[in-house]
Amino acid sequence: MNLVVLISGTGSNLQAVIDACKSGKIHGRVAAVVSNRADAYGLKRAQAADIHTAVISHQDHPDRAQYDAALIAEIDRHQPDLLIMAGFMRILTPAFVNHYAGRMLNIHPSLLPKYQGLHTHQRALDAGDSEHGASVHFVTEELDGGPVILQAKVPVFADDTVEELAQRVHVQEHQIYPLVINWFCQQRLVMKEGKAWLDGECLPVSGYASDDDGVEQPAE
């Protein structure tokens, strides 16, 4: 399967996907990496892996609909079977989301539906939460409101900084995202009637993990 990955920054989740494709954990190939920011370090990660990169800058297309049309034109050059958002920091229009309906994933740094939007780690710390985590979901028009597929949980410690909590969440993200992407590549995962389904079972699977154990996974 052809994967196209959208990024805006560091690209550690992109690297996890690249590595998983190389090791065979994902039965797919990253056909292209597209960023809205030319300074995204993830572009260097893609280039190091000989993967096509492109920058579609939102500064060149201030109108959101025109931006999304330019993004679609670039993405569709690579005939994606699955569009993967990995730290892509732009809200997408309904036209864009509908164009890729059912074949577009996002990883979000919270236990959705808690903390949709931005600054999730700070919000969890400010709230005094004892747990936090990450969610992989299908993308819909509703911001971070699409059907959740898999979540991973991490503990929050009283003296945590945002950076320490973010790093703990990253470790889990790098496990669950390749797993979910491969479910899609194996044609085990679909979005139907606004819900996520794995092997014919309605999701989410409450796959929880902490620092000292792996992500609980449904039987293969």
Ligand SMILES: Nc1nc2c(c(=O)[nH]1)N[C@@H](CN(C=O)c1ccc(C(=O)N[C@@H](CCC(=O)O)C(=O)O)cc1)CN2
């Ligand atoms: N229609 C949808 N678009 C996007 C979704 C989605 O579920 N539906 N997920 C987000 C990813 N995301 C959180 O996971 C997210 C990204 C960006 C923003 C945001 O407020 N962006 C601002 C710009 C912020 C910046 O440039 O730093 C904006 O677009 O005006 C919120 C949540 C991706 N898109």
Ligand SMILES: NCC(=O)N[C@@H]1O[C@H](COP(=O)([O-])[O-])[C@@H](O)[C@H]1O
């Ligand atoms: N709202 C979207 C969002 O905040 N996504 C988050 O951005 C980070 C990207 O890191 P990476 O560039 O190292 O993969 C990840 O933690 C991802 O969950």
